Amino acid sequence: MDLKLDAFAHVLPQQLLNDIKKDVPSIIEDNLFLQIPSLSDFKIRNQAFPQNVKQIISNVNLNPEDYFDSQKSAQMCWKANSELLQIQKDNSNIFEAVVAMVPMNNLKETVKIIQDVSKNSEFVGIQLFTRALGRSIADDSFEVIFQEAEKLQVPIWLHPVFDESKRDNNITFSWEYELTQAMYQIVEAGYFEKYPNLKIIVHHAGAMVPFFDGRIKHTMSEQEYLDFKKFYVDTAILGNTKALELALDFYGEDHLLFGTDAPFAVMPNGATSEVMKAIDEMDISTSTRKKIYHDNLINLLKEG
Template identity: 70%
Template sequence: MTKLDVFAHVLPAELLNKMQQQVPNIVAQNPFVQIPSLTDMAIRHQNFPTDVKQIISNVNLNPEDYFDGPVAAELCYQANDEMLKMVADNNDIFENAVAMVPMNNIDQALEIITKQVAADNKFVGIQLFTRALGKSIADPDFEAVFAKMSELNLPIWLHPVFDARKPDNNITFSWEYELTQAMYQIVKAGYFEKYPNLKIIVHHAGSMVPFFAERIKFTMSEVEYNDFKKFYVDTAILGNPKALELALDFYGKEHILFGTDAPFAKMPNGATSEIVSAIDQMEIDEATRSDIYTDNFKNLLKK
């Protein structure tokens, strides 16, 4: 059985080069981009598990944070083509790509979804972030993207970013709050009711939601509580089988997808072995384990 890692990251080298030309200190501002295996595929292949293939998405280095709408759109187009080439050139370890869209140019974002993502089955969806341009991703300015993805029946990958308004951001806890808050905002916006085909894959096992499920039930409406269950979540919490079981209990066995956040957390290529070990330690039957590793993602793309 090939395990499909739905949340693994790369950094297209040409995208980085083009951004550095205009923003020379961009690496200093974002030290995580210095991880060699984001760009160096020879390192990426080192000790790569033979039974895993990754669905790749760009690290959170977003053109709209540095460039105006037309330039951001051009960079997204080019980076998407570059990621497709990375998949083709490394098809022994990469299965599919998740596209970038410029959130400061919604017209072009919709065009990318139509002309690049929907037109090539090596793209399986788009990646959005918990905030864009200083606003919640559930801000009405971005709603057309959710509507288009629902119309085309394609999933959205939801990745956290820091809220720049907060002085005490940290990698351990802040991103988990940001994911939870973005999920809350998407639910409160009623997107799952307005867009019945909407599919959103949330990083880090759905963050705080499973732990606070009963609080959600008693402080929000029944419809909203059930809408939280419509998210899909990955297993990228660096282990902890009991926490993964809690996520499974809340979201249901069809909504848990194998994801590692590679190559982050453990050098040089991520914590894949730790996450596989945690899934293998979960108190679940083998059919459910197979669903998590492979079948749930395949079925999600068919729905």
């Protein structure tokens, strides 16, 4: 069977967690998802791991800039990136490559990390979140990240976080709204026009965008509509074949990537089986399915 590359899976570097706990003892109690054992226990992760699948790993939602000053945040990101690489090397039978962390309150060091990623084949990109330091990821202050990522052809993995100013946040719907809004803000900022080789992989099948194709087309400019189609998206919506077909219709067969969000949602190792079942039931050709499972990610990285 052909190898399947899971573009969006997560781990929790244990030393990073321990370092944060020294100053934030309640970090686990405040973020209960950190208690999922298979985020950091790779013996569990290896149990019943799906055959012919290898994961691209990125850090779970645990960002030093939320707790520490710019200097310490940068130090922790550099250290955590080394830890992520070691996790991949120690578990190379299931983990293929690493997406690097960046300190959003230290853009000088973030640029250095992007430069390091561009020279290091063990990294495949950087992870950004829909918001940072209380601001949209498309805030002018963060534009240098997109500029440098495009210049050095370092892909961006875009993951949602809650907007803490809202009182009704929930895990089912809020993150999909935040992803959609971040995509809208990136398009509105004109980043795909300024940085035409920019590569952004969006979690959760592009969230609300495929469903609102017509609304986007008729309420925004033609260029903005076309810019929405420049995102890459994964298949991490826990199944739902028809929704994946809708995402495929909107983004095209070259921009949909196999991704599972493992190990979340289905214990102990995530919804990989559910996601693969949904992909296998899509009304698509064998060649398109192969693109989703493997070729699209490889081609995206080659272009970078």
